[in-house]
Amino acid sequence: MLRSDVSSDRALARPEGREGRAASPPARAATSPRGTSPHGAAPPPAPTTDELLQLLTPDGVRRAEPTLDPWVADVDDERLLDLYEDMVVARRFDIEAVALQRQGELGLWPPLLGQEAAQIGSARALRPDDFAFTSYRENGVAYCRGASPTDLVRVWRGTALSGWDPRSIGMATPQVMIGAQTLHATGYALGCRIDGVDSAAVAYFGDGATSKGDVHEAMVFAASFRAPVVFFCQNNQWAISEPVGLQTRRPIADRAFGYGIPSLRVDGNDVLAVTAATRIALDRARRGDGPTFVEAVTYRRGPHTTSDDPTRYVDPEVQASWEQRDPLTRVERLLGASGALTEDRAGAIKANAERFAHEMREGCLALPVPAPTSVFDHVLVEPSAALARQRSEYAAYLAMFDDGEPR
Amino acid sequence: MTATTMAAALGSGLRRALEDDPRVVLLGEDIGRLGGVFRVTDGLQRDFGADRVMDTPLAESGILGVAVGLAYRGFRPVCEIQFDGFSYPAVDELVTQVSRLHYRTGGAIRMPITVRIPYGGGIGAVEHHSESPEAYFAHTPGLRVVTCGGPQDAHTMLRQAIACDDPVVFLEPKRRYWLKDEVDEELDGALPLDRARVVVEGSDVTLAAYGPLVVTARDAAIAARDEGVSIEVVDLRSLAPLDLDTLERSVRRTHRLVVAHEAQRSGGLGAEIAAGVTERCFDVLQAPVARVTGFDAPYPPAKVEEHFLPDLDRVLDAVDRVVGRPHALAGWSAAS
Known part of the structure; x- marks a missing residue:
């Protein structure tokens, strides 16, 4: 359901259109804040599955979920295979980039391991005329938008400050200043509204970014101007070494309530649920209903970047529990059981991913050093x-x- | 032509920009129904609508960040920061985004954003309403920083700034908002935005000023003439980039330079100008470049701001210093 705006209807009502309901906090407000230390620094427990909107369980079981189901009715086995393939490619090139960094070919790389469903599910919901404003970890999004294998490593190789011409793929240069891109997305969306088109902007940011003033200001502007923007927060539980409990005492999605922005809190490792939630948010944007906040609850299974050492702060048990909730495995189980993911198909997907990774490596090594x-x-x-x-x-x-x- | 105030000249400049280019949009606090706290945008929302003249939430970083997104979308945003001191929350977006997106994207994305900032002291204001932040912006590659000394430049330069494909910080000397002069709205033949202008010709000393002190510098030239000293006044207009060519031509005639600004001295524009002119004109300079500036203190309370602001007498005293006449610092070390 939409938090602060409960409806499974496609014609979702505007948040301020239901003042009586909006005045009462969402049901989850009754739950106690996470963490008990005064500083809130204790790593938060992994949210249980039933707290999140979900369509596909870690065991590969397709669940009914009335809010989301209508939005992925068209996603049959074949389309789910496409999403799966994208996730396989993203995981594969991410591994390749880490290897390139370890071999001294890249200065740095921010791995996306574990966040494949959040990135692919959301990015594949976008139209070409939409515009994505992301942070630096959204390489899966960039891949979906059409960045070439070489484009993905240009910045990390140190040969350019932008991997691509933003307008050529509808995606801004990934933002290094945490949260600044939420304002840019809001401004772009405002421009779409002024232009009278039904394109939308999507701001990708993390749990850490939600502490930034710019993210607050972006939500204020977006709500005031009814900007067609989707605030897509990948809550991957970590801002380098700081657990999400240090950024917020409540579910991040609850923050949107205060701005009058409806929100959805989904299992970010469930590519179907992420697709559905993003489609709901985009539909609201296109209809002129303004911004929507999506919290995709996921987990950063790798380091913050290749320079980080998560063994200093990550609990191995928590890590293991998230490996059990892998975004790819659950799709393999579902499609394996249905017979759609044949050995041949799996082999073809793997070969495609290998080809992409190979092109990334070759392209990386061939990048010329710019003239002095x-x-x-x-x-x-x-x-x-x-x-x-x-x-x-x-x-x-x-x-x-x-x-x-x-x- | 009838004489108009600088505020009205800025307003007519904005109006012409809105008429000339449908992609121009204005954003700021209180710029709509109120017409801005200085009434510069008076009537514009009424005539161009709330989508082109937007009252924004009270958040300066937000104003600049949203302008970045609008520029990504192909708009030409003109942001008003209500007072100089409130530009600091916007510095993050200005320095990390606006100034370098063109550079970052290898020229793919332009940021034709104009940031209007009323600046400087002299109006008896409370704290954070009398700042001169130009050096912060001039130190940032990718920003053009300009300021106007009178109504004509206010009108012309603002329209040039909005039409410019680079981001421009447009500093408006707020204590001169009520200064009146005739304004020609013809742009053809106007001096380019990045050029300084000799506004009073002279032969003994070059006096470089900008913004609020252009009037003071003109007055100094008149007063000095009565004492037999010929001052050439150069209105710098563009603080980044600096038009050192025009300054050099002047100093090669006068052999002396005084720079005046309201902003604090250390690390200020005066230092950059003194260094730049010295590098070019060391062979002809007959005195060290003198600076007349605000002091290295935060802007003081209104009742003592007259002591902080360079005025006619302090400017003339510096002129006396470089031409070798008796002056207040006689006997002091030049290094102090």
Whole structure:
């Protein structure tokens, strides 16, 4: 159900259209806040499955869920196989990128292991004319939007500050400043509304970002302007070493209530549930009903980045419990039982993932180092005389050396 | 032509920009029905609608961040930050996003955002309403920083800033909002946005000023003339990039330079200008470049702001210093 706006109807009502209901907090408000230490630093317990909207259990059982079911009625075995393939590809290239970093070919990489369903399920719900504003971990989203294997590693190789031209794939340069992209998505969505089109913007951010002022301001602006934006929060339980309990005392989805933004809290490791929730949110945006908040509860099974050491703060038992809730395994179980995932099909999917990873590696190693004077490019649309002078001076300096490089 | 105030000249500039380009939108606090706290946007929401002249929630980072998204969508946002001191919450978005998205994306995404900021002191205001933050912005690559000294530049430069494909921090000297002059709305032949202008010709000393102190500098030139000193006043107009070519031409004639600004001295524009001119004109300078600035203290309470703000007499004293006439610092070390 939509929190603060209970309805399974496709024509979901506006949050302020039901003042009586909106005035009463969601049922979950009665539950006690997580964690008991004054600082709230204790890792939160994994949420139990029945707290979350779910369509596919970790055992691979398709459950009925009246709010979500109508939104994935078209997702038959074949379409679910497509989503599964995307998740396999994402997991595979993510592993390849980690390997590239370990081999010294990338400076850094932020693994997405464990978050495949949250990223693929949401990104595949978007239309080409929608626009995604993400953080740096959404490489699965970038893949869905059409980023090439090489595009994904450009930034991490250190040859560019953006992997792609944002307008070419409808996805902004991934944001490093935590949460800033939520404002950009809101502004873009506001522009869609002014233009009178039914495109939407999606802001991807994490549980840590919800502490940022920009995320607060984005939700205020989005609610006030009824901007067609989806706030898609992947609650992966960690902001580097800080557990989600340090960011919030209550489920993150509950925050949306205070802004008058309806929210959904879904099993983020369930690709079907994520797809349905994102479609609900996008539908509201396209209908002019304004922003929706989706909390996809998932788990970051790898390090924050390849520079991180989660053994210093992760409880192995908690880690193991999330491995039991793997987003790919449950789809394999379902499609294996139905007979849709044949050995041949699985082999083809694996080969496709291998090909993507191979292209990523080859593309990475072939990336040219930019020319020295490229540091002066694109500061302003029309270069200033002062910077042109600095460029000329540095070029002249470099020219003193035989090979064009200072020794 | 009839004389209009600087505030009205800015308003007519915004109106023309809204008329000329349907992608121009205005965002800010109280800019709609109220017309802005200085009434610069008076009547614009009525005439252009609430989708093009938007009252925003009270959040400056939000204003700039939403402008970034609008620019991604192909709009040309003009943001009003209500007072200089409130620009600081927007600095994050300005420095980490607005200024460098063009660079970050290798030229793919432009940020044609204009950020209007009433700035400077002299109106007897409470704290955070009299700041001169230009050095913070001028230090940030990717931002153009400009300021106007009178109604004509206010109108013309604002329209040029909005039409510019780079982000422009447009600083409006708020104590000159009521300054009146005739304004020609013709843009053809106007001086480019990034150029300084000699506003008073002279031969003994170059006095570089901008924004609120252009009026003060003109007055100083008149007063000095009575004492036989010929001051050339250069209105810098563009603080980033600096038009050092125009300054160099002037200093090569006068051999002396005084720089005046309200902002604190250390790390300020005066230091950059002094260094830049010294690098270019060391061979002709006959005195160290003198700075007349606010002091390295936070902006003081209104009842003593007159002591913080460079005025006619402090400017003239610095002129006396560089031309070798008796002055207040006689006998002091120049390094102090």
